[in-house]
Amino acid sequence: AQDGLAGGRGEDSSVIITLPECSAFSDIPEEALAKVFTYLTLIPRQPGVKFIIILDRRLDTWASIKTALARIAASFPGNLHLVLVLRPTSFFHRTVTDIGFRFSQEDFMLKMPVVMLSSVTDLLRYIDENQLTSEFGGTLDYCHSDWIVLRTAIESFAVTVKDIAQMLQGFGTELAETELPDEGKAIESLLESHTGKYRKLKDAIRSVSKEGRHLLLSLETSGKEDDSQWDVKLDWETVQRLLAQLRDMESAFDGFFEKHHLKLHQYLQLLRYEQSFQELCLDHLMAQERELTTSVDTEAQTEQALKRLDGLESNAQEVMTRAQIIILHGHQLSAGHHYAMALIMQRCNELRHYCDTLNAALKTKHTRLLQTHQLLLCLGQAQTWCDDGAYLLANQLVDKFQSKDGAQAALRDIEGFLDGAPSMLSSGPDVLAIEYEHAAVQQMIQNRQASLRKLADKHVRPVQLVAPRPENPPRSKSPLFSPKHGTDMQTYKHTAAGLVEHICVGEKYDSPSSFCPHTIGGPTCPAQTHVMRELIETERIYVEELLAVLLGYRAEMDNPALSGLLPPILRSKRDILFGNMPEIYNFHSRVFLQDLEGCLEAPEGVGACFLERKESFQMYECYCQNKPRSEALWRQFSDCSFFQECQKKLEHKLGLDSYLLKPIQRLTKYQLLLKELLKYSTDCEGTSELQGALTAMLDLLKSVNDSMHQIAITGYEGEICELGRVLMQGSFSVWISHKRGPTRMKELARFKPMQRHLFLYERALLFCKKREEHGDGCDKTPSYSFKHCLKMTAVGITENVKGDVKKFEIWYSGREEVYVVQAPTLEVKMAWLNELRRILTNQQKMLRGLRDTPVNTGQRIKVQRSIYKLQRLEMLLRAPEGELVEYLKLVCGGLCFDFLYRLQTLQKVDSKTVFIVPGRKCVQLLYGRI
Known part of the structure; x- marks a missing residue:
């Protein structure tokens, strides 16, 4: 069929569809005809558009016209405004048509408006000649074959764009689900494979974009600017929209692959860095150094020990050179905002500590062996001189001493021998x-x-x-x-x-203890002394670096000479950039450094020193919580000339951001040094304090990490500080069920668990939903949307759930709400259960203490009676589970209300914990039954 949209418009901007002469029109299947009409009505993308059909049957019969009208009425899906029929031109068929239409007119008019026209000239009464093609006596330029080619090209382009979108989505899913291997070559192969696929997709996108631009150019040539060519204008807008979608997909795809490629490349860097770290033989060298003894008895043994020590120093120098290269590489990775910066800096600190320890031990042993060698040389000379003296005395004959000359000669021999004595014996x-x-x-x-x-x-x-x-x-x-x-x-x-x-x-x-009369405890081993000196020296350096930052950067913000280099907004945000670094500096310079220096001659007191200042170290939590805001501010103004000028004055090789990391790095350094000190303090005085200090620093690191997550909570309306200190946090799978109401059915229908991030506080348990914020690289940080809060005063736990050892129950308000929580590992589950059990046990102990609360004389008898009733209540609460659920709904009242109101838990015999919901309603029925 030659039916199509020529581009003409009738009255009210109705779209004209032309159905030319077609003898086989009645043979077209209904389904095919409906698809053609549907396609033609979808081309104009305008709401409420009307259609006019021109049915050309000048060479046909009334039967054909009647069939065509019936099929149009049955298959046309659009808003049909008018049907213009050009009736047959022959006298016979025209007469039959007039008669047939007169008798059937009412049937057709009920379904659609039909106008029977005698000639082409009659069309001009309904449609302007500029909107008609030449075959109907109009002037509209239209080629049906060109229209088909154009529509085919547009549809093909749209399908290609859709295929490209599916390919990009599939490739993105593949990248997201790819498991990262543990070998460098495998990662390189994966990088190469992903890059190859990325380039192929980019080539495909460029090819499709080029095709779309050619199609757009063809449409512009066809007369998009001419208002009469409305169909060309619509096609141009369609192609333009598809090209815009393609550009957006390409931009999003480029950003996604860039982040993926960066993460994979950084993962390869981390793997290689870790491999280089593991390949170092520092532990082996440390073992060889410990095995090398300095206790020698002869000069030959000393020379042999020195020779072995020289060989060990040569090997150690080579290894430490490699270690310095690895440390430098680690700093470069950290400066590049590597996602594993904390781990890399920890490795750098460990390497630096190992190198310093090994180098100091080797120098000490070399000095001792040289001293021993020199002493043995002197002893050898003295021994030889003594032997010669004994031989001289043995060879002097006593008979010659009887004469004066003989005695004088013997005396001269002895004096000459004494004059030739070694200098050390002279x-x-x-x-x-x-x-x-x-x-x-x-x-x-x-x-x-x-x-x-x-x-x-x-x-x-x-x-x-x-x-x-x-x-x-x-x-x-x-x-x-x-x-x-x-x-x-x-x-x-x-x-x-x-x-x-x-x-x-x-x-x-x-050891300093050998000359310090006030030293407590026994002698200190050299390794322990070295670690202690390193702790003090690094503390001094740390204090001096903090002072350099505060004077060289923070104080310089008030320098009038540099005011032109400093943006005004940055001066008002100095407290955000530096956090509470002044407070940290004051604590370390005025208090903690002096405490450590006081322990130089008594390392066993270091643990007590850390424990005494345990609360002061909480200021680091405030510093770390401010660190994301500080980093964001630094990234915004890092290119500021003010910072470059300050760095130049200080002669720092690294920028300010590296020094702002010093407090965080120092926390990690403390626990490493305490571990090292503890290793050399086995069974010594102060070991328990050292262990306590190490535990305190590890707890501080954990608390800092937890608080960094806490500040990302959004949507909590109350004061989060009122919940107490955050004890634990982590992600879990959670199922929720309610005891009654429509909510229960809704939640039971949820077979798939919800992913929730739980925060355990001293007084509450928060359920949050983790969300990944949009950002680039290190700017991408998670946030936690608050969902609901459970007060610990009304919480209970069931430690084991059938079907999975990693699941446990947290129930609320007497099992009105039950949360089935699945931990990622069994160890995580046990850690959370232990902490929950500790909180609930502490609450129970507080309640037991209320039994000893003194009351006045007038109420003593009533209190005793109330305690008896409480004992009866406890027996009821130890009832079977079915009865227990009903009892848990009730709260007793009466004289002992204050005690009952704070009652939280009662332990059952089978180790399951039972919880009473606190409240102020008095249920006299249950209380009377007790």
């Missing part, structure tokens, strides 16, 4: 012992002076920017001897060999 053994004792005492005095100077500087030093302190002054390389350690110097006068027994006495002077 002054006698007493002077030698004093020399070594003087070296030891001098070293102790120097150490004490250094410590006192540092303590004095804390009170009088001016406020200025300083660089990190150098290491403590090196110890004297002179061997250390002292008669205080059991050396009998008179014995030494008789034999130099006795000195060999005291070669290692110098090791006893390494």
Whole structure:
């Protein structure tokens, strides 16, 4: 059929559909004809559009016209305004048509308006000639074959755009569901595969976009600007809309793949970094260093030990060089806002700690071995000289001493021998012992002076920017001897060999406890001392870095010389950028650093020091809660010239954002150093305090992490601080059922669990829904939409649920509401149950204490009677579960109301916990039955 939309319009902008002569019109299936009419009516995308059909039957019969009108009435789906029929031109068929239409007119007019026209000229009374094609005597330019080609191209383009959308959606699903492998080559292969698919899809999008632009150009050439060509204008708008959809899909696809590619690339970086970390042999080197002894008896053993130590130092230097490269790489990854920045910085701190510990241990042993070697050389010379002296004395004949000349000759031999004595023995053994004792005492005095100077500087030093302190002054390389350690110097006068027994006495002077008369406890091991010194030195550096930031950045915001470089809005938000860093600096510089320095000679007191300041460390929680706002502000103004100028003045290699991470990194460093100190303090005094300090710091880290999640809660109308401290938080699958009402049926129909993020406080349990906020990279942070809150005073738990060991029940208001919670692991479930059980047990203990609350004399008898009734109530509450549910609905009243109102839990014999809903309604029926 040649029917189609020529583009003409009738009155009221009705769309003209032309049905030209077609002898096979009656043979077209009804379904096909309905599809054609439906397609033609959908092309004009205008609401309430009307249609005019021109039925050309000039060469046909009345039977054909009647059939065509009937089929149009049955199949046309649109708003049919008018049907114009060009009747047959032959005399016979025209007469038959007039007669047939006269008798059938009412039937057709009831279904649709039909006008029978005698000629083409009659069309002009209904339609303007500019809206008619040439075959009807009009001037409208129309080619049916061109129209079919154009419509085919538009429909093909629309289908292609839809296929592209499905391909992009499928590829996005594949990326989201792909499990990340644990091997670098597999990740590289995955990256290459995903990139290849991405490029193919991009090529397909470009090809389709090019096709759409060509189609758009063709439509513009066809006369989109001409108002008479309304169909071309509609087609142009359709193609333009499809191209806009394609551009939006391409933009969203590019953003999604960029984030996915970045995450996968960072995951590969993290995997390689972790592999490099694991490949380092620091533990093996530490073990070799511990196995290398400095207790030697001979010069040959000393040289052998020095040779082994040199080899170990060579290997250690190579490994530590690699470690420094890994640390530098870790800082580069963190500066690039890697998603695993906390883990990477922890690895960097561990590597730095290992390197410092190993390097200090190797230097100490090298110094001791050199001192021992020098001492053994001197002892060897002394031994040789003593042997020569004994040989000289043995060869002198006593008979020659009888004469003056013989005695003088023997005396000259002895004096000559004494003149050739080694320098260390020329002054006698007493002077030698004093020399070594003087070296030891001098070293102790120097150490004490250094410590006192540092303590004095804390009170009088001016406020200025300083660089990190150098290491403590090196110890004297002179061997250390002292008669205080059991050396009998008179014995030494008789034999130099006795000195060999005291070669290692110098090791006893390494610990400050050897010269501090007020040290508590026994001697301290060198490793423990080294960790203690590292803790103090890093604390000093940390305090100085905080001071540098506060003076070099925060205080400079008030500097008039730099006011032109600082945006005014940034000056008003300095407290957001720096948080409570001034408070942290004051605490560490004025309190905590002095506490640690006081423990330099008594490391066993460090644990008590941390525990004493446990509450002060809570200020870090405030700092960490402000950190997201600080990072957002930094990203907004990081390119500001003010920060670049301050960094240049301070000569910092890293920007301000790296120093704003220092407090968080310091928290991690504390627990690492405490672990190291605890490792070397087994069975020593203060071990329990050290363990408590480590637990406190780990709890602080957990509390900080939980509070970071808490600040993302939205929609809670009350004061969240009134709920107490957040104890635990995590994501669970939750099913909810209610005891009565239509809500129960609604919730029971939900077979699929809800994903909820639970926050456990001291006084309440919050249910939230986790939502991923839109953002780029590190800007994408989750938020938690508040759903509902359960007061802990009305909460009960059932520890085991049939069918899954990871499920447990949290029920509320006497099982009016029951929440079946499925933990991700059994360990998570047990941790939550333990915490819930602890809270409920504490509530029960508080209630038991109410029994001992004193009352006045006038009420004592009534109180005793009420307690008896409470005991009866407890027996009722221990009834079977079916009866128990009914009892839980009731709350007793009367004289003992205050006690009952605060009653929370009663333990059953089978370890299941029963809970009473608190309230003020008095049910005399139950109370009377008790």
